[in-house]
Amino acid sequence: MPSSPSSSPGSAPCRLEWRPSRWQAAAHLLxxxxxxxxxxxSALPAAAQWPLGLLTGAGVAWQGWRYVRRAPQAVLIPxxxxxxxxxxxxxxxxxxxxxxxxxxxxxxxxxxxxACLFWPDTLPPQRRRELRLAIRARPxxxxxx
Numbered sequence: 274m275p276s277s278p279s280s281s282p283g284s285a286p287c288r289l290e291w292r293p294s295r296w297q298a299a300a301h302l303l304x305x306x307x308x309x310x311x312x313x314x315s316a317l318p319a320a321a322q323w324p325l326g327l328l329t330g331a332g333v334a335w336q337g338w339r340y341v342r343r344a345p346q347a348v349l350i351p352x353x354x355x356x357x358x359x360x361x362x363x364x365x366x367x368x369x370x371x372x373x374x375x376x377x378x379x380x381x382x383x384x385x386x387x388a389c390l391f392w393p394d395t396l397p398p399q400r401r402r403e404l405r406l407a408i409r410a411r412p413x414x415x416x417x418x
Contacts, residue, residue: 287350287407289400291378293341294392301337305330346389348378350407357411359387369408376401 312326349358356363357380364380364387376396379388391401 286352287348287403289348289350289396289404290345291348291389291391292345292395293343294390294395296392296394297390298337298341301333301340305334305337308333348389350404350411352407352410354412367408367411369405371405376404378404 308330309323309326312322312329315322317325346360347358350367351357356365357367358364359380359382362382364382366379366381368379370377370379374393376391377388378391379386381387391404396404
């Protein structure tokens with residue numbers, strides 16, 4: 274008896290949801306805690322080490338707080354020439370960059386370049402494969418003359 278394929282068929286759209294990664298949030302917290310010691314170990318004047326270390330630590334913590342509060346994004350990559358969509362809005366120049374355990378999906382929307390980073394805790398291996406296959410199945414965009 275033939276076994277059914279474990280991956281989705283080529284004509285099925287790829288639907289993903291990006292959400293903030295707990296690993297990246299933990300990295301923000303760790304860096305925020307380490308910033309004062311990094312400032313002390315630097316060649317800054319002694320009077321500026323602690324204030325700048327605390328200021329940079331607060332800045333990193335604020336960036337982490339903003340990151341964690343980001344709303345999830347729904348990504349739809351249809352088969353064929355139909356435009357990909359992020360949160361129901363069509364996007365152009367969809368590209369996937371494989372960065373080892375991280376996947377960066379980037380696109381252009383309303384003239385602005387945007388991206389989302391998929392960490393291993395937000396996208397399991399089978400969904401990572403599905404995303405890679407969906408991007409490879411897209412037609413190659415032609416640049417305007």
